[in-house]
Amino acid sequence: MRYPAIVILLLISMLASAGSHHVQPPEKPFPNSRFASVDSLQIHYRVWNEDLKHRRGKVLLIHGFCGSTFSWRNNYDALVRAGYMVVAIDLPGFGYSARSSTINQSQSNRARMIWQLIAGIDHADTSKWNIVGHSMGGGTAEAVALVKPERTKSLTIVDGMIFITNDNVNLSIVGLVNHPVYKKMLLAYTENSYLSFNNFRRELKKTYGFLPDTLTTNGYWEPLQIEGTAETVVNLLANSKEIQDLDARNLSRLPVLVIWGKKDKTLRLKNGKKLKRAVPSIELKVIPDAYHMAMETHPEIFNQILLEFLDRNNQ
Secondary structure (H helix, E strand, O other): OOOOHHHHHHHHHOOOOOOOOOEOOOOOOOOOEEEEEEOOEEEEEEEEOOOOOOOOEEEEEEOOOOOOHHHHOOOHHHHHHOOEEEEEEOOOOOOOOOOOOOOOOOHHHHHHHHHHHHHHHHOOOOOOEEEEEEOHHHHHHHHHHHHOHHHEEEEEEEOOOOOOEOOOOOHHHHHHHHOHHHHHHHHHHHHHHHOOHHHHHHHHHHHHOOOOOHHHHHHHHHHHOEOOHHHHHHHHHHOOOOOOOOEHHHHHHOOEEEEEEOOOOOOOHHHHHHHHHHOOOOEEEEEOOOOOOHHHHOHHHHHHHHHHHHHHHOO
């Protein structure tokens, strides 16, 4: 397979190295950290209100691209105070979950893995889950709900990488990324440039609408320094063939909330409107001044919208 010279030149231009280093992941990143084995991978997740006797419901939080449970730091407390059991997961290859350069990173396969994790959390508990996902994790959350609607109480998508049908594999990109030469170059760029502190801070600025402080940037950046992260990022492009056909129009059977930042330039509001046209029963709420990280930058209004929706559907 041959690729245009401009593609090669573009990849070469990406190799402006800023240096890299790897960190050793802590055995227990947070006091409420847990690990579970799914497909022989250690998946990190956190739990709040696990032993609450009269909980309002169960909420699963799924982060976006290069995120982790840290992404929901402004939202846990509101959900906990409202009486919900909360679980936040690190998707395979991100946060403090194990890295893999070969795992299928399609939305339907992630959904299968998440339900396997949930089965270990639930044991004999058959109550349904409220699924919440942001950005890339919004598409994952959508797939989670579609794979097992009978176990889903509600779905909330935040500025999400959503789909009408999950046929999102671009064969040209897959072929390019899997070419040995280009893959090596892309790995070098991802590790030495894209995942560098200063570059990643600039990327966050685009999603926040302002330059984040060092503490916030570190919260995202530190887990990304775990060895194997660059391979995970490249594998997202190289290995994401769906294992199950899913159709968003089946979401009409579930309560679905879509929250979008009006100023989002990463995934624009038109995507949320497109899903709303396909599934008219969806509630679409727009936060006027928010960019891509509405749950982080506008937590008060975000938490209010989310809790009102959850409370209505968890009577």
